[in-house]
Amino acid sequence: MSESQKSYKVRKLEELLRNKKLPRQVVGSLVGCIHCGMCHESCHYALSSPDDPRMTPSYKADQIRKLFKRYRDWTGRVFPWWVGAHTPLTDEDLERLKDIAFGTCTNCRRCTFNCPMGVDTATLNRLMRGLLTSVGVMPEGVRVVSKDQWEIGNQMGVLKEDFLDTLEWMSEELAEELGHDRAAIPVDKQGSKVVYAINPREAKYDPRTIKSAALIFYAAGESWTMASEGWDQTNFGLFSGDDQLGGAAGRRVFDKVAELGGERLVISECGHGYRSTRCEAPNWAGVTVPFVMESSVMTMLRYIKEGRIKVDKTKNSARVTYHDSCNLARSCGFYEEPRELLRLVTTDFQEMHPNRTENYCCTGGGGAMSMSEYAPRRLKSGRVKADQIAATGAKIVVTSCHNCVDGLGDVIKHYKLDCQVKQLVDLVAEALVLDEPKPAEEAPQVAVTAAAGAAAQRDGRSLTGRRILVVDDEEDARTFLSMVLEDAGASIFQAADGAEAIRVALKERPDLITLDLSMPGKDGIETFTELRRTPQIAQIQVCIITGHPEFRKLIYDRPVAPPEGYMNKPVKAEDLVANVRRILELEKRRA
Amino acid sequence: MPQHEPSSLLATVEAVHWMALAFMGTVYALRLWWLFRFGRASDRSAPGNPAQSTALRGGLYSLGNVVMPWAMESTRKPKGLAFYATFVIFHLGVVAGISLAFLSSLDRALVAGPAAAWTLGTALAAAFLVALYRIARRVLRPVLRLISTPDDYFSLAMLTVWFLLGVCAQAHVAGAARFAGDAYLIAFLLATSFFLVYVPFSKISHYLYYPFTRYWIGRTLGHRGSYPYSRS
Ligand code: SF4
Ligand code: SF4
Numbered sequence: 001m002s003e004s005q006k007s008y009k010v011r012k013l014e015e016l017l018r019n020k021k022l023p024r025q026v027v028g029s030l031v032g033c034i035h036c037g038m039c040h041e042s043c044h045y046a047l048s049s050p051d052d053p054r055m056t057p058s059y060k061a062d063q064i065r066k067l068f069k070r071y072r073d074w075t076g077r078v079f080p081w082w083v084g085a086h087t088p089l090t091d092e093d094l095e096r097l098k099d100i101a102f103g104t105c106t107n108c109r110r111c112t113f114n115c116p117m118g119v120d121t122a123t124l125n126r127l128m129r130g131l132l133t134s135v136g137v138m139p140e141g142v143r144v145v146s147k148d149q150w151e152i153g154n155q156m157g158v159l160k161e162d163f164l165d166t167l168e169w170m171s172e173e174l175a176e177e178l179g180h181d182r183a184a185i186p187v188d189k190q191g192s193k194v195v196y197a198i199n200p201r202e203a204k205y206d207p208r209t210i211k212s213a214a215l216i217f218y219a220a221g222e223s224w225t226m227a228s229e230g231w232d233q234t235n236f237g238l239f240s241g242d243d244q245l246g247g248a249a250g251r252r253v254f255d256k257v258a259e260l261g262g263e264r265l266v267i268s269e270c271g272h273g274y275r276s277t278r279c280e281a282p283n284w285a286g287v288t289v290p291f292v293m294e295s296s297v298m299t300m301l302r303y304i305k306e307g308r309i310k311v312d313k314t315k316n317s318a319r320v321t322y323h324d325s326c327n328l329a330r331s332c333g334f335y336e337e338p339r340e341l342l343r344l345v346t347t348d349f350q351e352m353h354p355n356r357t358e359n360y361c362c363t364g365g366g367g368a369m370s371m372s373e374y375a376p377r378r379l380k381s382g383r384v385k386a387d388q389i390a391a392t393g394a395k396i397v398v399t400s401c402h403n404c405v406d407g408l409g410d411v412i413k414h415y416k417l418d419c420q421v422k423q424l425v426d427l428v429a430e431a432l433v434l435d436e437p438k439p440a441e442e443a444p445q446v447a448v449t450a451a452a453g454a455a456a457q458r459d460g461r462s463l464t465g466r467r468i469l470v471v472d473d474e475e476d477a478r479t480f481l482s483m484v485l486e487d488a489g490a491s492i493f494q495a496a497d498g499a500e501a502i503r504v505a506l507k508e509r510p511d512l513i514t515l516d517l518s519m520p521g522k523d524g525i526e527t528f529t530e531l532r533r534t535p536q537i538a539q540i541q542v543c544i545i546t547g548h549p550e551f552r553k554l555i556y557d558r559p560v561a562p563p564e565g566y567m568n569k570p571v572k573a574e575d576l577v578a579n580v581r582r583i584l585e586l587e588k589r590r591a
Numbered sequence: 592m593p594q595h596e597p598s599s600l601l602a603t604v605e606a607v608h609w610m611a612l613a614f615m616g617t618v619y620a621l622r623l624w625w626l627f628r629f630g631r632a633s634d635r636s637a638p639g640n641p642a643q644s645t646a647l648r649g650g651l652y653s654l655g656n657v658v659m660p661w662a663m664e665s666t667r668k669p670k671g672l673a674f675y676a677t678f679v680i681f682h683l684g685v686v687a688g689i690s691l692a693f694l695s696s697l698d699r700a701l702v703a704g705p706a707a708a709w710t711l712g713t714a715l716a717a718a719f720l721v722a723l724y725r726i727a728r729r730v731l732r733p734v735l736r737l738i739s740t741p742d743d744y745f746s747l748a749m750l751t752v753w754f755l756l757g758v759c760a761q762a763h764v765a766g767a768a769r770f771a772g773d774a775y776l777i778a779f780l781l782a783t784s785f786f787l788v789y790v791p792f793s794k795i796s797h798y799l800y801y802p803f804t805r806y807w808i809g810r811t812l813g814h815r816g817s818y819p820y821s822r823s
Contacts, residue, residue, distance in 0.1 A: 023632030025811060028804035031626070034797045035738045038665045038674065046734075053734040062738060074625075075792050083793075084740035113820065114665035116678075117801060118653060118808035279815060282635040293637070333640040333816020356821040358664055 007091045009135040014087065016134050017071050026127065029120045030068045033058055039121065042114035044360050044384040045104055045377070055104055057111035061121040063100055064128040094137045101128040102139050103374035106365035107239070108326035113357055130241025138240060141370035144556070146236050149249055154232035156200035164228060165589040166203045166582075170211040174218075178434075183218035185210070188260065189225035194299070195262035196226050197233035197253055197277070199270045199402045205566070208578060212429035213268060216300060219434055220308040224266075230256030233267045234402075235276035238327075239367030243284045250281025254289055264292045266299050269423045271325030271401030272365070275332050295334060297400050300428050301341045311431040316346040320427075321394035323352060323385075323408060324359035325401035338400050341424055345431040350392045360384050362399070364407020372554075379414045382407075386415035397421050413547075413570065420572070462581055464489030467508065471501040471527070472516040472545070477569070481514055481545070484573040485580065498522025502530055505537045511584060514576075515563075517546040517555065525554050532560035541583050545571060601773045604780045605696040611787035612693075618791035619799055626800070640816025649813015653805045662820055677721045684718020685750070687711040688757040692783040695764055695776065708765035712758055719754035726751060746793050753782045 006014070022030075039057040040046050046055040053059065062084070069076025069085035076085030088094055109122040132138060133146075148157035158166075164187065171184035186192065196217070202209045217224045230252040237246025257265045267274050278293045303309040322342055328334040335356040342349050352359070363382040368374065385408070389397055397408055397419055408421045468490045472478040475496075482492045493508050495501035499522050505513060513531070517524030524546070532538050543565035544555060556562055564583045567575065638645065644652075660666040666675040691711050694701045702711060726747055729735045760779035762768045768775060790796055812818035 022629055024626055024629035024803075025632055025807040027626060027629045028800055028807055032797060032800045032804040034794055035735070035740070035743050037732070037735050037738065038671065040734055041668075041670075042665055053737040056734045056738065058738045059734075079792070081741065082745075083742050112808070113818075114663050116656070116663070116666065117797060118656075118805040120808055120811075279634075279636045279639060283632070286635070288635050289637075329821075330812075330817050331815060333643050333812075333818075335817075335821060336643070351823060354664065354822055356823065357817055358820065358822045 003087065003089065006087070006089050007094075009091055009094055009137065010088050012135045013067075013094070013131050014071060016131055017067055020131075022072075022127075026120075026123060027068075028118070029061075029124055030065055031073065032117045033061065033065065033115075033119050034117060036116065039111035039115050039119075042111045043105075044108075044110070044363065045381045048381045048383045049377075054100070057105070057121045058119075060100055060105050061119065061124040063097055064124050064131070067128075067131075091137075094132060094135070097128065098132050098137050098139070099374075101125055101132060102142065102367075102371055103377060106326070106361045106363065106368050108361035108365050109330040110326070110358070110360065113330060126238075126241045128241070129239070130243065133240045133242050139371040139373060140557070141372060142236070142240050142367055145367070145370050146240050146242065146245055149232070149234075149236050150245060153229060153252060154200040155234050155236050156204045158200050158203050160228060161590070162586055163203050163231070165586055166207050167210065167226060169582075169585050169589070170207050170214060174211055174214060183214060185214045186225040188228050191261045192223050192225035193263045194222055194224035194266050195257045195260055195264070196224055196266045196268065196296070197231050197273075198226070198268040199234050199273055200232050201402050201406075202268065205579070206575075207582060209268065209423060209425050212425045213296060215429055216303065216309060216425070216432065219432055220303040222303075222308075225260060225262075227256045227260060233273040233277045234270060235273065235281060236367065237284060238272050238276040238280060239370075246276060246281060247284035247286065250277060251285045251287065253277055254281070254285070254287060257291055262291060264294065266294060266296050268296050269400040269402065269425055271327035272403055274334070275327035279332055295328075295337075295400065297334075297338050297341055297424055300424065301337055301344075304341070304344055309428075310433040310435070311345050311428065312433050313345050313347050313431055315431045316427050317348060318346075318395040319348040319350055319393060320346045320396040320398050320422075321350045321352045321389065321392040322355070323362060323389075323397050323399040323404055324356055325399060325404050326359070326361050326365050328400060329359055330357050334400075338398075338424060341428070342398060345424075345427045346398075350394050352388050352392050352394075354388075360388060362401075362404040362407030363411055364403045369403060369406045375410075378407075379410060382411035382414060385411050386417060389417055389419065390415075395419050398424060398427065400424055409568065413568065461489035462577065463584075466490040466512065466580075466584060467493070467510040468580070469493045469495060469501065469504055469508065469510040469513045471495045471498070471513060471519075471524070473497055473519040474516070477516065481571075481576065484576050485514075488577045488580075490580075498524065498527035498530075501527050502534070502537075505531060505540060506534070509537065510540060511587075512541040512543060512564075512580060514543050514545050514580070517544060518548055525558070528555060528563065529558050529560055532558070541565075541587050543567060543579060543583055545569060545576075598773055601777055601780075604777050604784070608692060608696070608780045608784040608787065611784035615787040615791055619796070622791060622796065622799060626803070634811065634814050636814075638814055638816065643816040643821070644813045644818055646810040646814040649818040650806045650810040652813070652819045653809020654802065656805060656809075677724065680714075680717045681721045681725070683714045684721070684754050684757075687714035687718070688753060688783070691715070691757055691761055691764070692780060695760070696780070699764060702761070703764050703766065705765070708761060712761040712765070715754050715757040715761060719751060719758060722747065722751035722754055740794075742793050746789075746795050749782075749786060749789065750795075753779070753786055756782050 043057050049055045066086035070087045075083050105125045107122040112120045112122050145155045149155040167185045174183045175181040235246055235249045274295050282289050324335050363378045368378050405421050468485050470481045473496050486492050493504050495504045497519050515524050542563040544563045545567045547569035565579050656662055660675045665671045756779040759775040763775040
């Protein structure tokens with residue numbers, strides 16, 4: 001095939017690259033590689049696939065380098081073969097580039113720190129992603145998430161009413177726990193000093209972190225608010241390489257803080273959210289931000305140091321280790337403060353090695369969690385992280401990043417490690433000591449644990465009156481899920497396969513179905529589609545519970561309304577109850 | 592200009608290699624002009640962690656990285672440290688070869704003495720051995736084969752030959768290989784001329800970009816507070 005037969009997308013990509021304004025720092029990385037191979041062993045993909053040379057960082061960066069040489073560097077135009085200049089010709093070639101840029105690199109920047117020439121491979125990979133995205137070549141998950149961020153204003157498509165309902169629900173729970181409503185989450189409160197922005201994952205899957213943060217703000221006596229819009233501090237532009245999306249998402253948050261008259265934007269624990277909002281979005285959006293932006297870790301640390309909140313570290317006595325998010329450590333220099341805070345709220349901190357700017361990626365960076373097609377390779381690359389974690393002997397891996405929570409969670413499950421992942425906000429809330437009596441109690445000082453432990457206690461019989469159908473072919477799993485939900489007060493029906501699930505659903509009309517995906521006969525995906533297509537039971541809330549995160553894409557690809565919840569096995573009892581409650585609570589409010 | 596009395600062929604070759612140097616300088620100037628035509632990206636974000644680092648500190652540390660093998664994991668671990676040693680030997684060989692080429696035509700006596708002869712000769716010989724190792728490494732390791740371009744192979748082969756010719760030329764200049772007349776020196780200077788003309792178009796021009804790429808990445812990460820490296 002000759003160059004004249006290039007596909008439309010290839011020609012478009014070529015035009016974009018020819019006209020793209022490239023900063024000289026990036027050009028330096030494009031021309032500076034000497035192919036020495038020194039970066040090879042810094043990459044978790046390369047380390048976990050020693051037989052696959054394509055995992056080496058310079059090979060990945062060479063994909064954009066070849067294009068740059070072909071279109072922008074005269075040596076490549078005069079002697080293309082000699083210097084390795086090359087251009088794709090077909091859409092299949094672009095798909096191959098997509099698999100490399102999105103499926104073999106998490107843009108973690110570890111190789112950048114190990115290149116003697118100062119080549120920033122991660123930035124080059126992002127550049128490649130951006131060009132591909134511009135011509136519509138990207139993984140489906142990236143497309144969906146980017147679309148939601150453009151159109152709905154947050155990357156998980158959380159609707160405004162659902163978001164506000166979730167905040168209200170968390171406020172009610174706080175009121176229940178504290179016996180008053182003074183800790184309620186303020187929304188759009190003009191003139192608040194602090195505006196708190198979160199990751200949509202918190203609103204959609206685990207709002208307890210929002211409640212923990214609210215409790216801490218309340219305990220510190222902070223003047224704070226959340227925004228009803230422009231609250232998403234994450235930014236898929238960082239992952240897709242789309243600077244326009246990056247700028248737009250950043251501006252949304254900045255404008256909202258300015259509109260509310262906030263003096264400080266506090267960004268909940270999220271590595272890519274912090275990096276993109278705090279460090280990159282001002283550049284993408286071309287604005288100088290007039291207010292302070294900080295991670296909630298800094299905020300919590302300051303509160304403790306200033307004596308605004310009191311903590312009792314003995315509340316967290318299990319051995320913990322800390323995982324540095326790549327975006328925080330390598331791209332934002334943020335690694336000492338989380339450790340300082342961790343030492344204040346836990347008693348047994350064990351450092352993970354290597355750490356800080358040399359830490360390995362959790363495997364979930366660069367948007368990898370939204371690209372289920374690459375999950376097997378991602379999990380394979382997790383061996384490096386699994387070995388790191390196992391060596392610490394920790395029962396809890398703490399991280400300051402939501403992406404890392406998911407990435408590490410998958411690694412822990414895949415490599416069968418005996419530990420769990422938590423964020424600092426959870427531990428601070430666990431250790432928090434409130435100087436106020438709890439309702440109906442006279443004790444002068446009561447420790448309030450607002451995260452998982454307390455949630456499990458409080459959730460006690462919180463599902464009373466609810467009817468739930470548990471669908472799973474494995475008896476053990478079915479029994480466990482049923483027992484936990486029953487203990488929480490729900491009436492349980494069970495089904496061991498898809499056909500039975502449909503029958504029971506039609507007969508019993510439960511409020512919610514927990515659905516396994518991998519089942520013999522009619523599998524969970526088919527069952528889910530049929531549920532949604534059967535008018536009598538189409539409205540039943542569904543929470544997928546699966547041991548195959550790679551199936552996530554399949555279920556969301558169905559041309560029917562998506563499930564209301566999604567959990568990865570193994571599930572913890574408290575998480576199960578909390579998620580089911582969340583789904584049912586939101587449904588009740590909508591009704 | 593040359594103070595010894597060269598044969599007319601040697602005089603011509605010496606003149607050619609000065610011209611080659613001028614050519615290289617001109618092309619390098621053009622390449623730098625090309626690089627600097629790309630705009631500078633300034634970071635609008637507030638300094639990431641001024642207590643840890645600044646753009647200037649990061650930039651300067653990054654420039655010094657070349658003499659700090661303990662800084663990067665890739666040069667700190669035993670395998671990397673060994674490769675770093677070969678890097679040092681290889682580049683000392685380049686310095687020795689360039690010195691020999693130009694000093695021999697400026698004042699041959701400067702490189703004819705035993706001290707200079709042994710220093711330059713040893714550096715060139717060691718670099719030659721390292722270059723052979725590097726060829727083997729590039730040919731045998733699948734990762735390097737995958738990323739190597741024809742230019743990568745050719746540049747390395749060219750330098751290997753150049754180092755060898757340098758050893759012979761140095762021996763000749765020191766009076767050890769008189770039977771060959773000026774042949775070794777002529778061959779070495781011709782190779783140097785070719786080398787000078789070729790490098791601006793090849794990967795060897797990395798040393799032109801090197802100070803900039805290192806400084807820029809150091810500044811970028813220093814501004815964010817993540818550079819110099821941190822680990823425990
Ligand atoms: S990116 Fe750096 S370390 Fe990797 S091959 Fe290129 S020059 Fe060597
Ligand atoms: S940025 Fe990270 S994942 Fe990507 S090539 Fe470099 S080390 Fe590997």
